[in-house]
Amino acid sequence: MAQTELILPKMGESVAEATITKWLKKEGDQIEADESIVEIATDKVDSEIPSPVSGVLLKILNQEGETISVGSVIALIGDSMDQTTSPINQEPRLEKMNEEKSSTINNSPVAEAPISKPNDLPIEVQVEQTHTGNTNTTPRFRNGRFYSPLVRRIAQKEGVTVEEMEKISGSGKNGRLTKSDIFAFLNSRQDGPAPVNQEVSPTPIPSASSPSSAPLKRDVAESPKISSVSGEDEIIEMDRMRKMIANHMVMSKQTSPHVTSFVEADVTNIVQWRDKIKNDFQVKEGEKFTFTPIFIEAVARAIRKFPMINSSIDGTSIIKRKNINIGMAAALPSGNLIVPVIKNADRMNLFGLAKSVNDLASRARDNQLTPDEIQGGTFTLTNVGTFGNLMGTPIINQPQVAILAAGAIKKKPVVIETPDGDSIGIKQMMYLSLSYDHRVVDGALGGSFLKKVADFLEEFDINRNI
Helix, strand or coil: CCCEEEECCCCCCCCCEEEEEEECCCCCCEECCCCEEEEEECCCCEEEEECCCCEEEEEECCCCCCEEECCCEEEEEECCCCCCCCCCCCCCCCHHHHHHHHHHCCCCCCCCCCCCCHHHCCHHHCCCCCCCCCCCCCCCEECCEECCHHHHHHHHHHCCCHHHHHHCCCCCHHHCCCHHHHHHHHHHCCCCCCCCCCCCCCCCCCCCCCHHHCCCCCCCCCCCCCCCCCCCCCCCCCCHHHHHHHHHHHHHHHHCCEEEEEEEEECHHHHHHHHHHHHHHHHHHCCCCCCHHHHHHHHHHHHHHCHHHCEEEECCEEEECCCCCEEECEECCCCCEECCEECCHHHCCHHHHHHHHHHHHHHHHCCCCCHHHHCCCCEEEEEHHHHCCCCCCCCCCCCECEEEEECCCEEEEEEEEECCEEEEEEEEEEEEEEEEECCCCCHHHHHHHHHHHHHHHHCCCCCCCC
16 A cells, blocks of 8 residues: 555644653554554644554654644655655645645646745745744744744743743753743843734633633742752652643732632532432443533523623633533542633533533543643533532633532521421531632622522422432
8 A cells, every 4th residue: 555644633722732641552563554653742632643554664754853834744654664764744734725726727827837845945944934924933843843833932022032942951861942841931031022913912811721821920029949859758750731730820810810609508408409319320321320410500590691701802802602511620540630611611501511421520531632622612610529628719721701619508497497497407518619710700600600509509309300
């Protein structure tokens, strides 16, 4: 068979590049169709790329640690190692563009002039094209050092010169400069040059699909340096996901003025109903029925009553979202967190929510989520009660404007008001806490929304069917 190009596929909305983390096969290995060849990582999720055909891995074109644009060829697959492997343009394919261009100008005097490709130039002078007039564009290669598209975009946005970048120690493979390296440099730089774009405009809030690409503020205090470490101390380097979480959390606190409101809810009916149906659900569906889908149902109903909670901010504009896409924070075995999203949660019944929650949680633990399944959230729920916590003050998942924490359910003596007088009884109680962005959500809106969630939980019908 002819050689088959293994192309880095589109990994979801707004995901333009990925980093090769591990090759699962080496050159010369036999590969079956749909067998995983390489592990890649985006800013959102880790994934594996399967082989489109059966054959032999002829050539690996990009090494572990390299950041590659979507649409680039990363490997060649053929019948045997005897096949000739000609050089491949590793940039996204331009052939189709050339054909379309030629077909529209066939009768023109310049119809035979080919469209030049970036790789037709010597590698030392390949420069990313720009039409902004910015003379500070960072080349892809400089003095033998490669700069990924993401690093170049950050450098351009933050006004980091090529000379400054050359002085930054890279933590990537072969000393490559990573996103974390340039963020660390921006944090430590005290009086660096101003950004190239001097136009005064509101600082945009990054989209949910690219939280870690937000510019860091220059006035952030530098982290204190550790002066000494004893032999009993252990230094643990953050993994890639923990670094992204850290950047996202710091950015959220810098961006949004957080306010947190609390309410206590009587969930006795919910506990009794779940105790009644959970065994049958386990037998019929082969999985557990948790409290999470009930909480998500109440949140979705409350959002319909208070749609401004389902918003995000872009500069000085408020975007009120039509779709109610609720993210649920899930703990991973590594200790990190990920937030898969249930799309259009308000259109699903309780059974559908339960199946979706279990499916996403299970695949999150097995690192099987797709990029689209962790994007597009408009509101987030985190269940801190899973860890025995009564309440929490969660950090908003940017660019959303609110996040709800559900605390542990505990039996408590409470005052029961009746027409015949008050009495004290044992009830299943829990705290709900809502952190919200005070730029959009004031106390009246935040408090009213939170109370409505509690009302829906307290009004749960103990006789309903699933």
